[in-house]
Amino acid sequence: MAEPPVHPRPRLGVFKFASCDGCQLTLLDCEDELLPLAAEIEIAHFAEASSDVQPGPYDLSLVEGSVSTPEHLERIRRIRAESRHLVTIGACATAGGVQALRNFADVAEFRATVYAKPDYIETLATSTPISAHVPVDFELRGCPIDRGQLIEVITAFLADRRPDIPDHSVCFACKRRGTTCLPVAHGIPCLGPVTHAGCGALCPAYGRGCYGCFGPSGSTNMPAMIPLLRSDGMSEEDVLRFLHTFNVAKFAAIEPEREEP
Template structure:
């Protein structure tokens, strides 16, 4: 009986989420015994032809070539999982969506006519159907292993869909906003990091993107009370998940 095949693909990104897979170390060895890694150029130059049972896709779509290639990946993949903020919401490079890319190119490159790029950075789901999304910048290794294990077992991944605040409560952490007046996006950010920043007395930066139905309107006056002006509020929502609709709306309002 042949092993299921796993492929890992990179688009516009920093490679951090692919490195999370390599960082699994001992677990990766166990995983390698249950799947055949058919394509993962971060780890090996060997690329086997598809189709593939599971594809992990890192990065956003930023060029016409990306648009064509992601459709090819989708056609070859039985299950497609996007990994990281770039793949799920366009990433920090989606800040281009608020400006004029032609103007940027003319300012940076001596011959901008040779630059082939799109005016936006968009998530994979804007171009092809996606079976599952893993949030984060970078993703959490335990969530990645849970997701791969679930698909190998033929079940749905068991991952949190609440806010970072719930993770703070589970860890018994003191709320940095209530105790210290620290601005924090935890109430509107998708869980998954284990409340990493609040555990070190820092406010959440929204690395995992908006939770389902975030109440940003209720959070805004709290951020102002913590000393943030309108420009700062706009900036804090325009980082790792700048193009996520719920975060982009807050940032866009403060740019208009």
Template structure:
């Protein structure tokens, strides 16, 4: 019986989500016995041609070459899953979407004429059909294993869509906003991190992007009450998932 094939590709990113897969260690070894890892340059120089049963894509589309490459990847993928904030929302590099990229080029590079880049950094879903988006900067290893095993087993991944606030309550963490007046994006952020920052007395930074039910107009006055002016609120929202939160603000 032929084993299902798995491929992992990278676009514009820091490799952190691929490293999360490598960090699975024992679980990855068990998985390797059930699938053929056909393309994963972060782990092996062995490359087998597609088509592939499951493809994981990390990174955003930031160049014309990225856009063409992701179309080629989609063509050889039975199922395509994007992993991480870059692939699902454009990532930190999508901050350029709110500025003049040509000005950045002139300011940063001695020879800007050698730099070829699109005016925006966009998620993979803006270019091709995606079967599932796994959030996070970086992604959570437990959620990643759930997604991989679900697709290989032919079922829907069991990934929660509620907010980080649910995770705080589950682990018994006192609300940092209610108890200490700490600005926190937990009420509008997708669960998946285990409410790590609030567990250590810090407000959520929105690493996993907007949750399914987002009410930013209600949260922003609370952020202002807790000491964030308009510029500080904008900076808090313009980090890992800036375009996704910006879209929610404009609704």
């Protein structure tokens, strides 16, 4: 009797651009979940985990980090061409990251402040998400990403289905945890109403207002949010700093026009 055909395992590639590596470390932290998953896939390229990296093509590529240098432009196009599916993970890859603060200032001044020899540094004037340069099949938010959502995304693409990732706000998660609303009960500024869920409302559960590390949700109403922050005692400058962090490019894109002083 003929042996059944052996189907090759799907090939996974994990790649880094401008980032802190935190989202890749989240994947490495999924020890218990990765053990059964590793039997179903071939981890062909993951420099954070192994020096044994293999060339493409890849069935699924996970990309962390923003496009911040000329070399990044060429590299992301090559990875896209070698990938059946490409998923961006984390705030840097989906929104440009905290380094996107350069988009609103003079990058030459930043470069001279950070580096002793700025003439040796090649960088772009902006830090942009991967989707600004190549087609992306899915964006997984967070700084860092949530391990449960990451496993869901990987298994979904290996099963040829859409990932089941909610697009509601952090407020829904607070209600599920039974967490008292910080702005209502204590007057603590919180970006929960406009922030994408995924963290499990971790900060509000410990008395700290959400600061938007998962970026704006699909139902964000920023014109209504700004007056609420002001009513909680935040100045115009405080509001600006509150929004201009990990997902500055995403939040800035939906901020209402500010009144002239």
